[in-house]
Amino acid sequence: MISPPYTAALRASALAAAVAAVLSACSANGAQTPAAPAAPQVSVAAVLERPVAETQEFSGRLEAIERVQIRARVAGYIAAVHFKPGALVRKGQLLVQIDPRPFRAEADRSGALAAAARARADLAKLELERAGKLLADKAIAQREFDERSASWKELDASARAAAAQAEAARLNLSFTEVRSPIDGRVGKDELTVGNLVDASNVLTSVVSLERIYASFEGDEATYLRVARRAGKDPVTVQVGLAGEDGFPHEGKLEFVDNQLDTRSGSVRLRALLANRDGSLAPGLFARVRVGGGQARATLLVSDRAVGTDQSHKFVYVVKKDGAPERRPVVLGPAVDGLRVVREGLRAGDMVVVSGLQRIRPGVNVAPTVVPMTATGEKG
Structure with missing residues (x-):
């Protein structure tokens, strides 16, 4: 807040400068002499102090x-592209269709082989159960029973292997439908319909x-x-x-x-x-x-008050007699349009915010007090 004594002193210094200019216009005998230059007009504002959490x-x-690169998990020809580049897609949405016909045929063949293998294994199991009853009645030798047991185990293992191959074939068939693994925006289509692709090819990407x-x-x-x-x-x-x-x-x-x-x-x-x-x-x-810092008392000025001399920052502080004093300052970040001052000023100091270019060494100024406003606002 600007103190009344300081404001009165500023007004007195401005009035004295004006009176001196008038009196110097005339000599004691009335002879006309060159008029002294008027005191430069500047605007000054008080340095603010506010609690600020610095950023x-x-x-x-x-x-x-x-970010996912979409690749084919099986090799084949692209049959269709089901997305528009740059569009939003949902998780599980179909993006690219690889020709499924050879994979469907392989899935059917593998399924049939697995069914045949399971039928042979089931028959071997029935024969083993009959052999167990005959062995109990001592109608067959232990050796024959052991042979049938080994045959069943072998056929059962073959049936499970055939079932696994059939499952792999079904998976490969499902992999012909290339779907988005996440929600997001899809990129451009890197390959178009008719191209032969495999796992080394990037089809598109989703972010x-x-x-x-x-x-x-x-x-x-x-x-x-x-x-x-x-x-x-x-x-x-x-x-x-x-x-x-x-x-x-x-x-x-x-x-x-x-x-x-x-x-x-x-x-x-x-x-x-x-x-x-x-x-x-x-x-x-x-x-x-x-952010993250604790709020503490901080000095703030408008960027309009700050001058630059090479790599150094400074402001002009106007004393009560109208004399400007150049002060080097250390600045911090901007907060709500005002600049943090870490060193060089005290709360209430009157700094020049307009008319810096009019200040000359040893020449008092005629200050007009204005409020300290953020850069870009009118004072």
């Missing part, structure tokens, strides 16, 4: 939670869309901040895409890597976002803002 911003990419990852590299300070909250309160993450204002998409931090890259000092992080309308696509560039 950090990073660059990253959107990634699909599930999940209902939820999506935003992956990014965070710094050590962010890692320490979020690691303390791991397993407790979820850390909120906001995401904005190219062409979007601000960070309209919100999610939760879902993954923090278990170590930092010692070469870059960064750590891999990943946030989970809802994407029910499918507007977020894998591969898009993303701006990621990570």
